[in-house]
Amino acid sequence: MSSNNVIRQPGFVIKGSQTTTRVKQSVLIDVPTTTQEALILKTTDDSSTKNLFEVQDSTDTVMASIGASGKALFQNFTDSTTGFQILDKDGGTPIFNVDTTNERVGIGNNAPAVSLEVGDATGEEIIRVSSGANSNAILSANSFSSTGNPLTQYIVAGGNNWATGVDNADSDKYKISFHITDLGTN
Structure with missing residues (x-):
């Protein structure tokens, strides 16, 4: 040959x-x-x-x-807010978007505002944590700082915000609060 x-x-x-x-x-x-x-x-x-x-x-x-x-x-040649995308057939809002400029990932969101943002315009369930019939379903919030607080926040646009989580500064008590900055005071 x-x-x-x-x-x-x-x-x-x-x-x-x-x-x-x-x-x-x-x-x-x-x-x-x-x-x-x-x-x-x-x-x-x-x-x-x-x-x-x-x-x-x-x-x-x-x-x-x-x-x-x-x-x-x-690897992108230059950083971009649309550095890597997976689109559906019509090419509308990306199913998956990697913003290499700000180091963010969006699922169902073409402009993620935080490290990982999942969005869905249908008003349906966005994230489901499930397990087999004989297992636990675990959703975890971790603070990798010994002084940090693992929290979940519930936000309604134009409405009240609620937070739940562990207050590390108060003997690791689990608290519910009206605002994330006021954990355990309301």
Whole structure:
């Protein structure tokens, strides 16, 4: 077999090589420019230290890869509030949105305001914690600071806000409060 196979199609060029002892193939697809220097796809051999699939920019920086162990990497060239999205067929509000500018994730929300924001415009149940018939269903709020308070807050737009949680400063008592800042005082 030839060590330099080239397939040319309108708009792109595929270059590759094969060996006869074992099926290994390396494929390059060059961006159709006059210099053809921007590598957009590269597959490597089956070594566990190399990626099975890579997307690189024109400076050979890996922008996306799938490693031999199954590890996946996606990295934006520049940060963006819509850095990575999963859309439905009509392309409306993203089902999943990663904001790499502010390091936030939105599910059913195209502009998450906090680290993880889940939104649903239907008025239906948004998050369900469930278990098997013989197991506990656990929803956990953790404070990773010895002086922090694990809390849940209930907010009604234009209405009253309520908070429940453990007041670490008051012997770890469980309290209910009218506002999150007044835990245990109302």
